[in-house]
Amino acid sequence: MEIDLHGYHPRTVCWGTDDLLTGLVEHAWEMGDVELCLIHGHGRNRGQSPGFVNINTGFLGLAIRRRLRYDPTLRKWIHHTTVRSDHPGATTVKLKRNPSPRRTELESLPERDFSLDARDARNRRKAYYLVSIMSSCRGRCGAS
Secondary structure (H helix, E strand, O other): OEEEOOOOOHHHHHOOOOOHHHHHHHHHHHOOOOEEEEEOOOOOOOOOOOOOOOOOOOHHHHHHHHHHHHOHHHHHOEOHHHOEOOOOOEEEEEEOOOOOOOOOOOOOOOOOOOOHHHHHHHHHHHHHHHHHHHHHHHHHHOOO
16 A cells, blocks of 8 residues: 655654554554555655755655654554665555454545645745835835
């Protein structure tokens, strides 16, 4: 099973009482899947050599891998030693065998934390702010 986690904040995926990662692993195990691939994005400039890399780049993938490796609550569903990160944009883990799967499909995922609409609104606010700064500067500086 492959699940795309682009657009989710690491806080939503990995931390909290109802984190998404625990639910995804449990549901995949309940469906009887033997492998779960979490697509989180590589964050490394698409294969370019990382000279200077922002420390926040790839944070979601690092947080997912850390939880899969070290969280004891996930060990009832996964083989924690099978966390594979062959591809920098995805993490794959083998699930323990479920003798009697109960689910047939995955529940719907919550809404993503980051959407194009939110990004567009942020860009509109920035543009409005810049226009207001430029117009106030013109008035003070005497430029027309």
